[in-house]
Amino acid sequence: MDGKTQCYINGIGIIAPQKTFENDQFLTEISTFNQNVLTCITPDFKAYINPVQLRRLGRMLRIGMTAATICLRDAKVQVPDGIITATGYGFLEETEKFLTELLERQETQLTPTYFMQSTYNALAGLVALSIKCTGYNNTYVSKGFAFENALQDAMMQLAEKNSSNLLVGAYDEAANVQYAINMREHHYKSDHIKNSSLFESKTGGTIQGEGSAFFNVSGISSDSTWCVLKDLQLVYTPETEDELSSALTSFLNTNAISVDEIDVWINGASGDVKNDRLLTSLENSIFKKTPQVRFKHLCGEFCTAISFGVWLGASILKKQFIPEIVKFSSMKSSGKLDIIFIVNQYLDRNYSFLVLKKL
Amino acid sequence: MSQRVFITGFGIITSIGKNAEENFQSLVHRRCGFGELNILHTIHQKTLLCCEIKLHDQQLRDATGIKAGKGFTRTALLGLIALQEAIYSAGLSRSEIHDSGLLSATTTGGIREFEKFFYRLLDLQQQGDFVQFADTANPGEHCERMADHVGIKKYIATLSTACSSSANAIMQGAQLIKNKKLDRVICGGTEALSKFTVNGFNSLMIIDPEHCRPFDSSRKGLNLGEGAAYLVLESEAVVNQKGKKPIAELKGYGNANDAFHQTASSPEGIGAFNAMKLALSRAEISPTAVDYINAHGTATENNDLSEGIGIQKLFDENVPYFSSTKPFTGHTLAAAGSIEAVYCLMALQHQVIWPNLNFANQMSELSISPVTALKHVALKNVLSNSFGFGGNTSSLLMGSV
Numbered sequence: 001m002d003g004k005t006q007c008y009i010n011g012i013g014i015i016a017p018q019k020t021f022e023n024d025q026f027l028t029e030i031s032t033f034n035q036n037v038l039t040c041i042t043p044d045f046k047a048y049i050n051p052v053q054l055r056r057l058g059r060m061l062r063i064g065m066t067a068a069t070i071c072l073r074d075a076k077v078q079v080p081d082g083i084i085t086a087t088g089y090g091f092l093e094e095t096e097k098f099l100t101e102l103l104e105r106q107e108t109q110l111t112p113t114y115f116m117q118s119t120y121n122a123l124a125g126l127v128a129l130s131i132k133c134t135g136y137n138n139t140y141v142s143k144g145f146a147f148e149n150a151l152q153d154a155m156m157q158l159a160e161k162n163s164s165n166l167l168v169g170a171y172d173e174a175a176n177v178q179y180a181i182n183m184r185e186h187h188y189k190s191d192h193i194k195n196s197s198l199f200e201s202k203t204g205g206t207i208q209g210e211g212s213a214f215f216n217v218s219g220i221s222s223d224s225t226w227c228v229l230k231d232l233q234l235v236y237t238p239e240t241e242d243e244l245s246s247a248l249t250s251f252l253n254t255n256a257i258s259v260d261e262i263d264v265w266i267n268g269a270s271g272d273v274k275n276d277r278l279l280t281s282l283e284n285s286i287f288k289k290t291p292q293v294r295f296k297h298l299c300g301e302f303c304t305a306i307s308f309g310v311w312l313g314a315s316i317l318k319k320q321f322i323p324e325i326v327k328f329s330s331m332k333s334s335g336k337l338d339i340i341f342i343v344n345q346y347l348d349r350n351y352s353f354l355v356l357k358k359l
Numbered sequence: 360m361s362q363r364v365f366i367t368g369f370g371i372i373t374s375i376g377k378n379a380e381e382n383f384q385s386l387v388h389r390r391c392g393f394g395e396l397n398i399l400h401t402i403h404q405k406t407l408l409c410c411e412i413k414l415h416d417q418q419l420r421d422a423t424g425i426k427a428g429k430g431f432t433r434t435a436l437l438g439l440i441a442l443q444e445a446i447y448s449a450g451l452s453r454s455e456i457h458d459s460g461l462l463s464a465t466t467t468g469g470i471r472e473f474e475k476f477f478y479r480l481l482d483l484q485q486q487g488d489f490v491q492f493a494d495t496a497n498p499g500e501h502c503e504r505m506a507d508h509v510g511i512k513k514y515i516a517t518l519s520t521a522c523s524s525s526a527n528a529i530m531q532g533a534q535l536i537k538n539k540k541l542d543r544v545i546c547g548g549t550e551a552l553s554k555f556t557v558n559g560f561n562s563l564m565i566i567d568p569e570h571c572r573p574f575d576s577s578r579k580g581l582n583l584g585e586g587a588a589y590l591v592l593e594s595e596a597v598v599n600q601k602g603k604k605p606i607a608e609l610k611g612y613g614n615a616n617d618a619f620h621q622t623a624s625s626p627e628g629i630g631a632f633n634a635m636k637l638a639l640s641r642a643e644i645s646p647t648a649v650d651y652i653n654a655h656g657t658a659t660e661n662n663d664l665s666e667g668i669g670i671q672k673l674f675d676e677n678v679p680y681f682s683s684t685k686p687f688t689g690h691t692l693a694a695a696g697s698i699e700a701v702y703c704l705m706a707l708q709h710q711v712i713w714p715n716l717n718f719a720n721q722m723s724e725l726s727i728s729p730v731t732a733l734k735h736v737a738l739k740n741v742l743s744n745s746f747g748f749g750g751n752t753s754s755l756l757m758g759s760v
Contacts (some may be wrong), residue, residue: 097560
């Protein structure tokens with residue numbers, strides 16, 4: 001940001017493997033999974049999508065469209081100035097359906113719907129079409145950076161015109177294809193665990209998650225503002241702890257924040273003992289005394305899982321409350337919750353920092 | 360925010376040439392890449408003709424210095440060829456490359472390899488050479504591979520907005536420079552033909568088995584193509600400091616959504632009109648200052664009508680020269696925006712307008728028609744359009760310096 005414009009989060013809609021779709025509740029009911037795949041707890045889609053449209057949409061398009069609708073209602077915005085989405089693998093279920101047909105029917109008599117709904121920008125296009133949003137429209141598909149790219153894009157637009165508001169959303173589904181491929185690559189655990197004990201397993205690999213989270217951001221606050229997204233930064237393939245911690249220190253300096261001022265840091269550890277190595281070293285160095293929360297035991301790991309972390313941080317700041325289930329250290333006795341710092345990693349390659357501030 | 364954005368290098372590979380010079384010569388001599396498929400294996404090889412690059416993956420690996428077995432998909436290899444040429448043409452040092460951003464666009468990533476090894480990859484009991492392609496269903500995979508190979512570290516993004524993808528990559532690159540997030544960013548897109556794409560577009564019934572005819576009243580659809588192109592964007596400050604002579608300035612850009620239909624454009628050309636208008640207003644120039652439009656012009660009934668109406672609405676009585684270069688290269692989907700941006704840069708460099716091949720019959724709905732022969736004219740400002748599924752429309756305005 002240019003220092004003048006603030007990026008306010010004025011609305012959120014999130015569907016995740018926890019019951020998160022009602023914004024007046026904050027992790028009051030916890031779902032546990034006795035398998036290494038976490039899937040969404042969904043609302044009744046009919047309350048958000050008209051029945052004609054609903055029948056035509058695949059599962060993830062329903063989830064994404066509903067999250068976007070909840071977000072716009074929360075922000076009291078009918079038509080935003082633009083829509084930006086982010087995903088790691090897109091609509092892999094639809095891709096698989098089209099591909100399977102193609103291979104089984106030897107390239108004849110294929111269903112165009114699967115092809116159309118497999119495109120990565122299908123959700124951004126669908127939302128734009130549904131609410132007649134003719135403004136800016138973009139989609140990022142950059143593995144563990146996709147959602148950060150989308151937020152960066154939105155923040156630059158607000159820096160140009162602070163009165164605009166953008167709908168920024170992430171989506172990724174726990175697709176079978178992705179599970180198989182990631183098992184092959186040893187990115188998921190081979191031992192079966194309960195999601196609640198993700199961080200006790202101390203083994204390689206993580207658990208598969210999914211979800212869709214939409215945020216309405218604007219340069220102007222409103223009576224529905226959750227918090228301020230102050231800044232973010234990507235760090236690509238840091239090789240050593242020093243490389244990551246010096247990037248972190250200079251990011252804090254740029255934003256004139258000292259570590260002592262951080263009330264909570266959100267650790268995007270994935271439960272993969274190998275890939276979490278740099279986050280573990282931050283935990284034992286820079287953030288040694290900083291209260292810590294985690295979230296991937298609740299939503300699982302996926303390319304855009306950080307969107308769940310941003311929702312968690314925004315909720316903590318708005319509600320001034322930290323649910324027990326996310327605490328991973330003792331909290332500050334003062335109870336002050338003003339600044340939250342998120343550090344995420346995806347496959348030990350895509351690292352990012354985000355700062356959230358109380359309004 | 361007043362930072363200007365300059366283009367200081369580019370690289371390109373298409374069915375009409377494996378580098379900038381070959382592409383230029385083919386454009387000048389009306390050589391097209393349209394023909395039967397020989398490299399991609401599909402039942403449509405002789406029936407759905409495409410603009411295919413007649414180089415096998417091994418030849419692409421040889422050209423880039425990539426060893427076999429390293430998991431580089433055809434998408435990544437094509438991208439790397441264009442990226443390496445772009446870096447070379449801009450004369451970037453190792454440390455400049457390190458501190459660059461890479462913004463790459465794709466519609467399907469490495470699906471060509473993924474579809475080939477699909478059943479084997481999903482059967483965890485099977486092992487073999489194919490496991491190098493395990494993550495090819497991920498669209499961001501090619502971008503990280505390319506970045507790692509050339510040593511780009513500062514900022515990474517992969518974009519996918521169907522057929523407007525690489526125009527959006529270029530736009531976002533400019534935004535990152537204007538907002539002082541980066542001094543230098545390499546933007547573009549890469550696209551390899553695959554059974555997935557050929558059959559996908561075929562299922563939508565918008566492929567013309569004959570050579571495509573943009574803006575012609577008899578047009579029946581598009582021809583698919585493959586290729587890649589990347590542009591090096593640098594900030595005004597960096598260009599001045601190094602005393603570099605830029606190729607052109609990226610003066611304006613616009614992105615809008617048609618919000619009409621999932622896979623079709625509005626008959627009124629709303630998205631096309633808005634994207635071009637935004638590009639002009641950001642460049643602070645009037646429609647009369649535009650000398651040439653490289654149209655999206657896919658030759659589908661729907662696109663050319665919508666785009667043509669949008670152009671007429673914006674430019675009124677003063678429609679500039681326009682043409683579609685799709686008959687040369689086919690529709691290269693995610694790479695089309697950056698490939699055509701390169702053709703616009705060549706147009707500016709050589710003060711020439713590329714012909715719209717295969718145009719014979721005037722569309723009754725339009726009062727304008729494209730340039731059909733190579734034309735030498737004074738060019739200052741050129742516009743490049745890219746539209747896609749999902750209602751995505753983007754337009755770039757490049758000007759001589």
